[in-house]
Amino acid sequence: MEAYLVAIGIIALIYVLLSLGLTLQYGLTGLINFGHVGFFAIGAYASALLVLNGAPFIVGFAAAALLAGVAAWPIGLVSLRLRDDYFAIVTLGFSEVVRIVLTSERWLTNGVQGIPGIPRLYPSLGGATGQIATFATILAVTVFAAWMIRRIARSPFGRIIEAIRDNEEAVQALGKDPPRFKIQVLVVGAALAGIAGAFYAHYITYIVPEQYIPLVTFYVWMAIIMGGVGRVSGAVIGSVILMVFLEGSRFIRDVVPGISEVDMASVRIGLVGLLLILFIIYRPQGLMGDYTKR
Amino acid sequence: MTTNRRQFIGTLGAASALIAAPSVLRAQSQGVFRIGALCPVTGAGAPYGSGMQKMIIAAAEIVNAAGGAAGRKIEVVSEDTQTSPQAGVLAAKKLIDVNKVQAILGTWSSGVSLAVLPLTNDANIILMNTSGAPALSVPPANAKGLSYRFQATNDRFGRAFAEICVKEGFKRPATMAFNNASGIGNTEGFRKAWEAKGNKVVESVVYEPNQASYRSELQKVLAANPDVIVTGSYLSDTTIIMREWFQSGQPVKWIIPGWAANPDLVKATGPEVVEGVISVDSISNETAPSFKAYADVYQKVTGQSGQSNIFSAMTWDMVHALALAIEAAGSTETAAINAKIREVSNPEGTKVYSYAEGKEALKKGKINFEGASSVLDFDQYGDVSPSFGVFFIEGGKLNRRYVVNI
Known part of the structure; x- marks a missing residue:
């Protein structure tokens, strides 16, 4: 049981990292980023390829953050002067471009065959201890990221990006340059997604382009909407709720009799959907409250 | 709705505790050999997954009706991979850590098999899959030789x-x-x-x-x-x-x-x-009695022809090969079973087509189980040839x- 809980914890923390990036981008700045999974994929491939070629983990993770951040920069340049909804389309398109490039550049990514045998973190510690060490590492990184985003939110920088979210014209009238701030936010959020990607690659140990579909982006959106948009605690709680729904539903069989083993899989997915809908109906502002609508 | 945040968290906590509780009571029971049926019931593999899972359950019933393997009943715990490596990994973790399964059968897509294999290796249990990726045959994936592939690569x-x-x-x-x-x-x-x-x-x-x-x-x-x-x-x-x-x-x-x-x-x-x-x-083994036995059960359970889902013939064979190996080993230790899987499936030995027949013939000597999906001979990588x-x-x-x- 413990190992299973640790596994859920690791995946949940990866989603927390992704949600923190999106909280900064959407919750605080109002950027509708529908391409989060693209940065996640870049981080995963960057770290996996480097570590497989003998680089230490720390280099892999640094490269994951750096490359994902660098990839966000041109997107910001070309598209941040677009209206919100157009930005959403551009980012969604970007994540699909990333997936297709990963599929096509076989010399580098092994294409649709994927990359197997990616080393786990702490290879010397072995099974259970290694898992707990991995969990502790990702927890520390997540806590640091959450703290950093809180600091950003409370700084003068944070007040400007929140002002951009609430009224961009007013900020412009005050002589500030909103696109510059938006690019910075986009890059930081993407770097966080890149780190999450590196953790994912070294945990699952096998990556293939088909894992990086828009569904992952929307899981992250679900998490921040359920948790409460615009709050760091919302990103954390939302990801935890998502994992409780997804994984907790595996145990329904123990309490609900009369459904065959095979049908259970479909019932389970249906139930997850129902829970999500009920949650949004009865708690539309998210568990921790929506701070964009104050 | 007037629930405040604190009440809500309380309710959530209570609900998850309720959901998690029964599993704690599921300690490993004696006298059974527990296998995990980890199939793609939803997602891209959905057209095959439910048939695959149903055939694992049906084949386990047949083994149990013949008196079980090495004196133990086969118990099946089912999970869904959603044809996604991430969901597959969590489902496999649950099967291994919560349900204490002693083998996992039926992973379908290569992505899921490659992600699950490191976990079954860590737990030192057997994984049987129907994936095509060549990487599954060799180290690092199959470093312990515990993975068996029922599909031609x-x-x-x-x-x-x-x-x-x-x-x-x-x-x-x-x-x-x-x-x-x-x-x-x-x-x-x-x-x-x-x-x-x-x-x-x-x-x-x-x-x-x-x-x-x-x-x-x-x-x-x-x-x-x-x-x-x-x-x-x-x-x-x-x-x-x-x-x-x-x-x-x-x-x-x-x-x-x-x-x-x-x-x-x-x-x-x-x-x-x-x-x-x-x-x-x-060449599937369409003329063999084992295929007929499988197709009859498949028809009864799903209402469709056995030829419509080649992968469910493979999962049918998985349970048979595994159960015969357990019977031959007379033990539920992974190493002992693993040593017998090729012995009961590959040539040299009496050809058998059903579990009961194989169990009987094992008393007299070596057997060669001929499956429904193929003649089921494994090479040194655990791949059918x-x-x-x-x-x-x-x-x-x-x-x-x-x-x-x-």
């Missing part, structure tokens, strides 16, 4: 294609592959085997799925003047390619995997277009000319 199909090229005297082959793991696996397997014989492939093209026309890819291949084109393709794209090639009028032969070059292709293009096409398929039937399309009919063994 794409690589093997490629090697069979190369054998056929030699036999038919082709000199200048070109390849066309659908851009996914299976399509490229076929043509890359072919290229490796063909080049190992000191030959060259004159042109290789990989095409993207779901196009309305493949004319430009086809022109590129035909420009190299091949005498045969080897494909890793599916039915819908093959249909378009064959039509467009026929219109081009350039004479060339084709070698196409059996799931694409089948009677449906003949129906779609008309017999004159595909005249002389060579279709290659692994089926024979390939070579069919020529002649006058709209697929005629089997000969058999290739790899």
Whole structure:
């Protein structure tokens, strides 16, 4: 049981990292980023390829953050002067471009065959201890990221990006340059997604382009909407709720009799959907409250 | 709704505790051998997954009706991979840590199998899959030799294609592959085997799925003047390619995997277009009594013909091979079972077709279980090595000319 809980914890923390990036981008700045999974994929491939070629983990993770951040920069340049909804389309398109490039550049990514045998973190510690060490590492990184985003939110920088979210014209009238701030936010959020990607690659140990579909982006959106948009605690709680729904539903069989083993899989997915809908109906502002609508 | 935040969290906590509680009571019970049925019931594998899972359960019932294996009943715990590596990993973790399963059967997509295999290796239990990726055969994935594959690898199909090229005297082959793991696996397997014989492939093209026309890819291949084109393709794209090639009028032969070059292709293009096409398929064991036994149960459980889901024949065989190995080992230790899996499935020994028959014959000596999906002989990598039937399309009919063994 413990190992299973640790596994859920690791995946949940990866989603927390992704949600923190999106909280900064959407919750605080109002950027509708529908391409989060693209940065996640870049981080995963960057770290996996480097570590497989003998680089230490720390280099892999640094490269994951750096490359994902660098990839966000041109997107910001070309598209941040677009209206919100157009930005959403551009980012969604970007994540699909990333997936297709990963599929096509076989010399580098092994294409649709994927990359197997990616080393786990702490290879010397072995099974259970290694898992707990991995969990502790990702927890520390997540806590640091959450703290950093809180600091950003409370700084003068944070007040400007929140002002951009609430009224961009007013900020412009005050002589500030909103696109510059938006690019910075986009890059930081993407770097966080890149780190999450590196953790994912070294945990699952096998990556293939088909894992990086828009569904992952929307899981992250679900998490921040359920948790409460615009709050760091919302990103954390939302990801935890998502994992409780997804994984907790595996145990329904123990309490609900009369459904065959095979049908259970479909019932389970249906139930997850129902829970999500009920949650949004009865708690539309998210568990921790929506701070964009104050 | 007036619930405040604190009450809500309380409710949530209580709910998750309620959900988690029964599993804590599920300690490992004595007298059973517990297996995990980890199939793609939802997601891309959904057309096969529920049939696969149902056949694991049905085969376990048959084993139990015959008195179990090594005196123990087989108990099945089912989970869904959602055809996603992430969901598959969590489901496998749950099966291993919460349900304490002693083997996992039925992973389908290569992505899921490759992600689950490190976990079963850590737990020191057997994984049986139906995936095609060559990486599953060798370390690091199969470092402990605990993984068994019930499906012919794409690589093997490629090697069979190369054998056929030699036999038919082709000199200048070109390849066309659908851009996914299976399509490229076929043509890359072919290229490796063909080049190992000191030959060259004159042109290789990989095409993207779901196009309305493949004319430009086809022109590129035909420009190299091949005498045969080897494909890793599916039915819908093959249909378009064959039509467009026929219109081009350039004479060339084709070698196409059996799931694409089948009677449906003949129906779609008309017999004159595909005249002389060579279709290659692994021979399922359709004439064996084990296939009949499987097909009868499949018909009863799902209402469909057993031939409609080849993967469920494989999961049926998984339970049989595993249970016979447990019986032969007389133990539930992974190492002891693992040592017996090849012994009960591979040649040298009395051929048996059902669990009861095999259990009986084991008392007298060695057995060779012949499965429903293939004759079920494993090589040193734990891969089945089926024979390939070579069919020529002649006058709209697929005629089997000969058999290739790899």
